[in-house]
Amino acid sequence: MIELRNVNWTLPEGQEIISDLSLAIPGGKLTVVTGPNGGGKTTLAKLIAGLVTPTSGQILLDGRDITGLDVTQRARLGISYGFQTPVRFKGLTVQGLLEAAAGRLLSFDEMCDLTGKVGLCTADYVDREVDASLSGGEIKRVEIASVLARGTRVSIFDEPEAGIDMWSFNGLVEVFRSLKQQGMTMVVISHQQRLIEIADEIVVLSGGHLRDQGPRELVMPGLLAGEIAGHCPVGRKVGA
Amino acid sequence: MRIDALNPVAERLLKTVAGYQGEFKGAYNIRQDSGCAGRRSTDNIKIVPHREGKPGIEVHVAPGTKGETVFIPATVTRGNVDDLTYNDFYIGEGAEVTIVAGCGVHTDDAGEARHNGVHRFFISRGADVVYEEKHIGEGGGDGKRNIDPVSDVYLEEDARLTIDTVQLGGVDHSDRVTTAALKARARLVVRERLLTSGEQTATTRFDVVMEGEDSGCDLVSRSVARGRSRQEFFSRVVGKARCAGHSACDAIVADEAVVTAAPQLDAFSPDAALIHEAAIGKIAGEQILKLRTLGLTEEEAEAKIVEGFLR
Numbered sequence: 001m002i003e004l005r006n007v008n009w010t011l012p013e014g015q016e017i018i019s020d021l022s023l024a025i026p027g028g029k030l031t032v033v034t035g036p037n038g039g040g041k042t043t044l045a046k047l048i049a050g051l052v053t054p055t056s057g058q059i060l061l062d063g064r065d066i067t068g069l070d071v072t073q074r075a076r077l078g079i080s081y082g083f084q085t086p087v088r089f090k091g092l093t094v095q096g097l098l099e100a101a102a103g104r105l106l107s108f109d110e111m112c113d114l115t116g117k118v119g120l121c122t123a124d125y126v127d128r129e130v131d132a133s134l135s136g137g138e139i140k141r142v143e144i145a146s147v148l149a150r151g152t153r154v155s156i157f158d159e160p161e162a163g164i165d166m167w168s169f170n171g172l173v174e175v176f177r178s179l180k181q182q183g184m185t186m187v188v189i190s191h192q193q194r195l196i197e198i199a200d201e202i203v204v205l206s207g208g209h210l211r212d213q214g215p216r217e218l219v220m221p222g223l224l225a226g227e228i229a230g231h232c233p234v235g236r237k238v239g240a
Numbered sequence: 241m242r243i244d245a246l247n248p249v250a251e252r253l254l255k256t257v258a259g260y261q262g263e264f265k266g267a268y269n270i271r272q273d274s275g276c277a278g279r280r281s282t283d284n285i286k287i288v289p290h291r292e293g294k295p296g297i298e299v300h301v302a303p304g305t306k307g308e309t310v311f312i313p314a315t316v317t318r319g320n321v322d323d324l325t326y327n328d329f330y331i332g333e334g335a336e337v338t339i340v341a342g343c344g345v346h347t348d349d350a351g352e353a354r355h356n357g358v359h360r361f362f363i364s365r366g367a368d369v370v371y372e373e374k375h376i377g378e379g380g381g382d383g384k385r386n387i388d389p390v391s392d393v394y395l396e397e398d399a400r401l402t403i404d405t406v407q408l409g410g411v412d413h414s415d416r417v418t419t420a421a422l423k424a425r426a427r428l429v430v431r432e433r434l435l436t437s438g439e440q441t442a443t444t445r446f447d448v449v450m451e452g453e454d455s456g457c458d459l460v461s462r463s464v465a466r467g468r469s470r471q472e473f474f475s476r477v478v479g480k481a482r483c484a485g486h487s488a489c490d491a492i493v494a495d496e497a498v499v500t501a502a503p504q505l506d507a508f509s510p511d512a513a514l515i516h517e518a519a520i521g522k523i524a525g526e527q528i529l530k531l532r533t534l535g536l537t538e539e540e541a542e543a544k545i546v547e548g549f550l551r
Contacts, residue, residue: 049533075535087530090490091462092548100544101534129548150534 001027007057019208028183029200040208041189049081050074080150084158086143095126101149118145119168136163156187245277249317257342257374258313271314274323296326303332313342319351319383326358333364342374347383354386363399370402377410384412391418395426402429415443424452432461433550436469446475450483459487465497476504479512488517
């Protein structure tokens with residue numbers, strides 16, 4: 001379980017992005033974090049993965065305080081993070097990146113398994129460089145595969161649907177469904193209804209505050225009502 | 241066949257620069273401390289002394305030769321050796337061959353060890369040559385390890401030369417000069433990878449003239465400069481007809497290192513399409529961050545990025 005206790009994060013210029021946020025993300029489940037743009041979703045993901053450090057507050061993983069741990073230490077504890085905007089590398093190949101992620105060499109069959117899950121054909125991509133020659137959709141799939149290659153207990157995906165065409169997206173939804181069945185803790189930042197529909201738990205962030213959280217069955221109707229009304233979801237009162 | 245005249249230092253250097261595993265398959269000429277440690281010709285590839293009486297060799301590849309490799313590595317295994325060699329390559333029409341020409345310099349004393357190879361490539365119509373060159377410097381002495389290769393390339397119609405050069409450490413000073421003249425539909429491809437550290441200096445100069453219609457060149461240099469090392473990249477690409485020329489210098493700079501890139505494009509024809517790209521900068525922070533999210537430390541991430549960049 002991931003727990004945030006009274007977490008604040010403020011930009012150096014003073015703008016408050018996350019404000020006194022406390023929430024618990026259950027272990028072994030798929031939690032979708034959603035909400036309007038600029039609501040603090042990506043910052044929440046970065047806070048958990050250690051890419052940003054809270055101004056105040058605590059972050060716990062399975063009861064252990066990880067607030068003071070850096071990115072590498074958290075990664076080694078079993079937290080993986082798929083970037084919203086994947087990073088490009090001149091020279092580093094898809095295979096090289098996925099092997100760095102796995103921490104070992106990967107056989108052709110293992111590469112096939114990994115890239116197949118994200119809709120890429122291994123033969124076409126193993127030697128491709130993770131550079132500007134990959135399209136937005138291709139590099140996003142490689143990014144997701146880099147998280148899958150680690151197979152860690154916690155995986156965070158920041159808008160995995162961005163840049164993925166609708167045909168491949170079906171496969172991606174199946175990947176998340178399968179990981180969920182394997183008992184992996186997943187945090188998926190998304191606006192995609194198809195992903196929200198397979199969530200166990202939904203967290204709604206807005207304006208740096210927790211607007212709503214709970215099982216999908218309870219939270220989702222409010223989300224859709226908000227969408228129809230054309231304004232931010234108001235949600236239920238958390239804890240009610 | 242084992243080459244008995246090799247000394248242990250040369251043998252080790254050859255493993256690194258030319259993949260030597262106790263023998264070379266095919267034609268070879270091995271230069272050791274300004275002398276010849278071994279030579280063999282084959283039916284299609286003849287290696288003979290330089291006709292002008294200069295130190296060095298001529299390599300003659302018969303027209304139509306396919307798939308053969310010729311090894312011409314050079315080693316300097318001690319200080320106070322200033323080796324100068326002239327190697328000429330005559331590649332027959334339609335031949336497809338690989339030339340492996342590594343160079344290793346070693347000094348354990350204060351004496352300077354220098355290898356200066358002057359190469360001329362006469363590549364006939366339709367021939368396709370891959371030239372692989374790996375440089376390494378080693379040894380514990382204070383003497384400088386210098387490698388200064390000069391290559392003059394003459395590509396006839398439809399001929400192609402791919403130069404793949406690697407210098408990943410240990411060489412205190414290198415000054416590489418490559419000139420090329422391309423006839424119609426000829427193509428020159430250069431891939432250079434360079435790593436300097438400490439007080440090392442490395443200069444690369446390209447001067448390519450595309451004379452023939454539809455000729456093309458692609459010159460790509462990737463380098464990493466660390467410590468207080470200095471690198472200079474000069475390229476001049478000249479288009480005299482309808483042609484396509486591309487040169488790129490991509491450098492990662494760290495510490496107090498200095499990198500200079502100075503491209504020059506000269507179009508003497510409105511149909512000459514010439515492009516130069518140059519990018520110099522430190523390793524992007526987001527690249528390190530990404531690899532750290534995979535469990536690598538900052539140092540491991542930097543090493544991985546450099547390894548990929550210079551692959």
